[in-house]
Amino acid sequence: MTAARPTALIADDEPLLRRSLVRLLGHAWPELAIVAQARNGREAVEQFDANPADICFLDVHMPGLSGVEAARGIGRRAHLVFVTAHSEYAVQAFEQGAIDYLVKPVETVRLADTVVRLKERLRLAQPAPDIDALLAQVITRLDREKSTPPLRWIHASVGSTLRLIPVEEVDFLRSDEKYTRIAWRGDRGNATEALIRTPLKELVGQLDPETFVQVHRAVVVNLRCVDHVVRADNETARIHLKGRSDILPVSRSYLHRFRQM
Known part of the structure; x- marks a missing residue:
C-alpha cells in the first residue's frame, strides 16, 4: 500500500479540528498526502475502502459509528492513530495497548513523536498490528467512563x-x-x-x-x-x-x- 509518498485519512466530526490536524501534519510531515477526510466513522470506512491510505487518524467520539468501531472496519489495512479529548480511561487503554493516540488539542511535540514512529513503521514495511483485542480493552474502558456519574x-x-x-x-x-x-x-x-x-x-x-x-x-x-x-x-x-x-x-x-x- 505504501507508495513513495505516504497517504493518510482524517476522520473527525468537527471541521475546524480536521483542518487544524491537516495544518499541523503539513508542518510536521510535509511529504504526507491527505487523501480523504471524513465526518464520522461510517464515512471513514467507506472512504478508506474506496481509496486506501497508509495511516488513519480517527477521532474516538463521533456520531453514528465511533472511531473505535471504524478502526475495527479498517483492521490491519492501515496504521491507526486515535485522536481523543481528555479521557483518562481511553488514554490509559491506548498506552497499555501501545496504540498510537493524540490528545486534543493536539500538541506539536506529541505529534512529532507520533510522526517519527509512523515513519519508522512505513520505512521498515511493518504490518499494522492486530488490534481487535486491544480495541476491546478501549471499548471496555470507554463504557466504564460513560457509566461513571458526574462529579457533584x-x-x-x-x-x-x-x-x-x-x-x-x-x-x-x-x-x-x-x-x-x-x-x-x-x-x-x-x-x-x-x-x-x-x-x-x-x-x-x-x-x-x-x-x-x-x-x-x-x-x-x-x-x-x-x-x-x-x-x-x-x-x-x-x-x-x-x-x-x-x-x-x-x-x-x-x-x-x-x-x-
Whole structure:
C-alpha cells in the first residue's frame, strides 16, 4: 500500500479540528498526502475502502459509528492513530495497548513523536498490528467512563474552612501551576474563588460534558454561566460571564464549540 509518498485519512466530526490536524501534519510531515477526510466513522470506512491510505487518524467520539468501531472496519489495512479529548480511561487503554493516540488539542511535540514512529513503521514495511483485542480493552474502558456519574461536589479550603462546593454553582475552573482555581457563586451569590490541589486534567473527565466544556488548555467553563462570546483575531475568542468581571480565553483548538457565532 505504501507508495513513495505516504497517504493518510482524517476522520473527525468537527471541521475546524480536521483542518487544524491537516495544518499541523503539513508542518510536521510535509511529504504526507491527505487523501480523504471524513465526518464520522461510517464515512471513514467507506472512504478508506474506496481509496486506501497508509495511516488513519480517527477521532474516538463521533456520531453514528465511533472511531473505535471504524478502526475495527479498517483492521490491519492501515496504521491507526486515535485522536481523543481528555479521557483518562481511553488514554490509559491506548498506552497499555501501545496504540498510537493524540490528545486534543493536539500538541506539536506529541505529534512529532507520533510522526517519527509512523515513519519508522512505513520505512521498515511493518504490518499494522492486530488490534481487535486491544480495541476491546478501549471499548471496555470507554463504557466504564460513560457509566461513571458526574462529579457533584468539590472540596476546597478557603482560609481555615473546608468548603463543600456544589458543582452546579461553579462558574469556571482554571489551571494555576500545580493547582486548580475554582470560581463559584458563594454566599448570597457573591463571586468566590479557591485553590484545590487536584489538577485540571483530572477534573475534566469527572464533570458533566453537557454543562462543562474545555475552552482553553487551562480553562473549563460552565456553559450556563456564559453571557456572551466575542470573536478575536487568529481564530480565538473571549468569554464574558454573567455577573462576573472575569474574561476567559478561548483558544483556536476549542473555538469549534462556539461555531455558530
